[in-house]
Amino acid sequence: MDSIVVTGGTPLNGQIAIAGAKNAALTLMPATLLSEEPLTLTNAPRLSDIKTMTALLQSLGVEVTSMQDGKVQVLSSHAMTSTTADYDIVRKMRASNLVLGPLLARHHEAVVSLPGGCAIGARPMDIHVTALEAMSAEIELKDGYLHAKAPGGLKGAKVPLRFASVGATENVLMAATLAKGTTVIENAAREPEIVDLAKCLRSMGAQIEGEGTRQITIQGVDRLGAATHPVVTDRIELGTYMLAPVFAGGEVECLGGRLDLVGSFVEKLDAAGVDVTETPDGLKVKRRTDRAKAVDVTTEVFPGFPTDLQAQMMAMLCTAEGTSVLEEKIFENRFMHAPELIRMGADIEVQGGVATVRGVERLKGAPVMATDLRASVSLILAGLAAEGETTVSRIYHLDRGYEHIEEKLSGVGAKIERVSA
Ligand code: EPZ
Numbered sequence: 001m002d003s004i005v006v007t008g009g010t011p012l013n014g015q016i017a018i019a020g021a022k023n024a025a026l027t028l029m030p031a032t033l034l035s036e037e038p039l040t041l042t043n044a045p046r047l048s049d050i051k052t053m054t055a056l057l058q059s060l061g062v063e064v065t066s067m068q069d070g071k072v073q074v075l076s077s078h079a080m081t082s083t084t085a086d087y088d089i090v091r092k093m094r095a096s097n098l099v100l101g102p103l104l105a106r107h108h109e110a111v112v113s114l115p116g117g118c119a120i121g122a123r124p125m126d127i128h129v130t131a132l133e134a135m136s137a138e139i140e141l142k143d144g145y146l147h148a149k150a151p152g153g154l155k156g157a158k159v160p161l162r163f164a165s166v167g168a169t170e171n172v173l174m175a176a177t178l179a180k181g182t183t184v185i186e187n188a189a190r191e192p193e194i195v196d197l198a199k200c201l202r203s204m205g206a207q208i209e210g211e212g213t214r215q216i217t218i219q220g221v222d223r224l225g226a227a228t229h230p231v232v233t234d235r236i237e238l239g240t241y242m243l244a245p246v247f248a249g250g251e252v253e254c255l256g257g258r259l260d261l262v263g264s265f266v267e268k269l270d271a272a273g274v275d276v277t278e279t280p281d282g283l284k285v286k287r288r289t290d291r292a293k294a295v296d297v298t299t300e301v302f303p304g305f306p307t308d309l310q311a312q313m314m315a316m317l318c319t320a321e322g323t324s325v326l327e328e329k330i331f332e333n334r335f336m337h338a339p340e341l342i343r344m345g346a347d348i349e350v351q352g353g354v355a356t357v358r359g360v361e362r363l364k365g366a367p368v369m370a371t372d373l374r375a376s377v378s379l380i381l382a383g384l385a386a387e388g389e390t391t392v393s394r395i396y397h398l399d400r401g402y403e404h405i406e407e408k409l410s411g412v413g414a415k416i417e418r419v420s421a
Contacts, residue, residue, distance in 0.1 A: 003393045004406060006383030007415035008365060011250035014412035016241045018256040018282070019045040020071075020231030022401050023308075024193040026095040027170040028200050028231060029053050032062060032075035033102035034177060035204055037226035039075045044231050046070040046403045048396070049093055056089045056096050060103075080107065087113035087144060093400075094123055094167070100148060101128075101171030104137055105178040109149045114141070120372050121331040127168040131159045135172070135179055156181030156220050164189040164214070164301045170197055176218035177206035185216040191302040192261055196232040203227040235261035236308040237402060240377055242285045243312050244409065246274050246292055247319075247385040252412055257283035264305045268313065271295045272320060294322030294359055299330050311337045311378035318346035319385060320359040328353045337375035340368040344386055365390040370397040377402055384414055391419075 020043040030053070032039040044050065046069065054064045054073075061081030065074040083103045090096040090113040103110035115123060125146065129139050132148065136155040139148040156179045159172055169189040174197070176183035188194070190212050198211030204227040207219035233256045242262070245252040246269070259266060259278060266276050269285075272292045277284045294317060299307040307330035317324040318341055328334045335355050338348045343366045347358040365388035370376030376397040383390030392398075395418070398405060406416045 001393065001421050002395050003391050003419050003421065004380060004395050004398070005417055005419055006380055006390045006392070008248070008384055008386040008388065008390065010248060010413050010415055012245050012248045012252050012384070012412040012414060013250045015253045015255050016408050016412060018233050018238045018241065018254050019403050021045070021193055021196070021234035022047055022049055023166075023236070024196045024232045025050055026053055027098050027193060027197050028229065029057060029073065029075060030098045030102050031174055031197065031200060031204070032057070032077050033060070033099060034106050034174060035224040035226070036078040037224070039204070039226065040228040041073045041075070042071065042228065042230045044071055044073045045234060047399065047401060049095070049400045052089065052093045053095065056085060056099065059086065059089065060099065083107050083109050084111040085113055091116050097125060097128065097167060098170055100146065101132065101175035104132060104148055104150050105154055105175040108151065108153055110146070112146045112148070114144050114146060120334045127161055127163060127165045128171050131161060131168055131172045132175060134159050135175060135183065154179035156183040156218070158184045158186065160186040161188065163187070166191050166194065169194055169216070173197060173208070173216060173218065174201065176220060177201050177208070177224060179220040181220055183218045183220070187214055188216045189301060190214065192232055192235060200227060200229040203229055233258060233261060236306065236374070238262055238283070239265050239306070239309040240312050240381070240402070241408065242269070242276065242283065243316050243381055244384060244412070244414070245285050246272070246287045246316055247381050248414065249287070249290065250413070251284060251286040253279060253282055253284045255282040259283065263303055265309055268295050268297060268305060272316070292316060292320040294320045294324040294357070296325045298327040301330070307331060307334060308374050310334060311374045312381055314338070314348070314355060314357060315341055315378035315382040317357045318348070318360065318382065319362060322359055324357045324359070326355045326357065328355075336371040337378045340371070340375070340379055341382060343368055344382055344390065362387055364388060367391045367393065370394045373397050373401045377405070380405065380409075380416070384409070
């Protein structure tokens with residue numbers, strides 16, 4: 001298995017191009033199941049999760065053509081062969097469950113494996129199921145699979161979500177585009193990836209209003225057509241690379257970065273003593289002094305502080321001046337990066353969903369292990385500032401969500417390389 005070796009202490013200067021959003025592409029790709037016309041996605045990220053979603057869609061009979069080194073994906077589901085999403089693919093990536101809504105909407109049936117738990121939590125699907133049942137789907141759990149059918153098609157309905165689940169909002173939004181009548185999603189997730197999905201569905205002919213607010217209204221139509229859609233910038237990759245110069249010093253411009261994608265994150269950076277400046281090409285980031293200040297962080301649904309940036313922020317706060325308290329309110333087990341950071345000399349105390357971080361002068365490089373996607377990148381960032389060498393193993397987690405990370409960071413002066421075991 002590959003590892004990444006980072007040698008700390010070099011200030012970073014230059015530009016990093018931010019890719020299209022993994023979590024947008026993973027819901028835009030299944031949208032092809034709603035139409036027999038082709039869906040072309042541009043600015044697609046080159047990630048292993050995209051390859052997994054491609055394999056899943058191809059197992060259903062979808063044609064997926066990748067062009068321009070994976071930046072353009074052309075998908076067509078005019079010749080479907082199956083409506084079953086197998087466990088061996090779904091267990092690798094929870095987002096596979098996003099084929100449920102589209103398959104039900106257009107094919108009136110779907111058999112989708114429950115994803116099973118993952119490192120950060122149990123990740124059930126009760127909100128998805130309750131919502132689709134409100135639209136007249138009949139869903140039964142058998143042998144670890146959700147067996148769903150909608151004889152005569154889905155019906156528009158009022159769909160209150162008990163929690164603003166991103167995936168459930170996406171499944172219902174896609175399903176409602178072809179349902180008979182009007183669907184109103186209440187307490188909908190407001191993430192930029194939802195807004196991006198709605199834009200794409202609208203360009204396919206869907207009638208949608210209210211995306212980005214707590215209430216989304218969808219008027220079902222008989223069929224959807226072809227579309228070409230640019231994947232929105234990845235706000236989590238953006239936030240991750242914005243932190244790089246805060247760890248290592250220097251100034252980095254994140255090309256494609258937009259303030260509206262990272263509002264609450266930038267507020268916390270400002271409080272921590274970091275300047276973020278809008279430029280014609282993106283966002284420029286530089287810390288005001290040679291040591292960030294401690295800040296408290298609580299993860300919330302958008303537009304609150306994103307759970308997917310919690311690990312990276314914790315790593316940065318390990319060497320901030322003062323004590324920070326981080327509360328993780330979205331997932332039940334998302335502090336697995338803490339023990340690894342402690343190995344590097346961090347002072348962190350975890351009590352349930354709350355972590356208290358007492359800033360130390362400097363971390364020391366050490367061999368550490370990636371446990372999940374965002375935890376792994378927090379260790380790479382910590383290595384940028386640590387004294388000596390940090391070796392991060394199990395970086396297959398990293399390749400799920402960060403394209404060419406060693407090129408992007410070495411491009412701004414980091415001493416980082418990938419070594420094969
Ligand atoms: C999406 O996951 C993202 N993944 C996650 O990013 C992100 O962390 C998460 O949203 C929250 O922002 C993709 O978009 C592919 P949820 P999703 O449904 O849709 C509970 C990354 O690092 N819940 O909003 O699965 C659930 O257990 C990944 O890129 C239920 O209880 O998130 C969790 O505690 C990690 N029942 C909370 O809600 C349900 O039916 C948030 O889940 C659904 C969810």
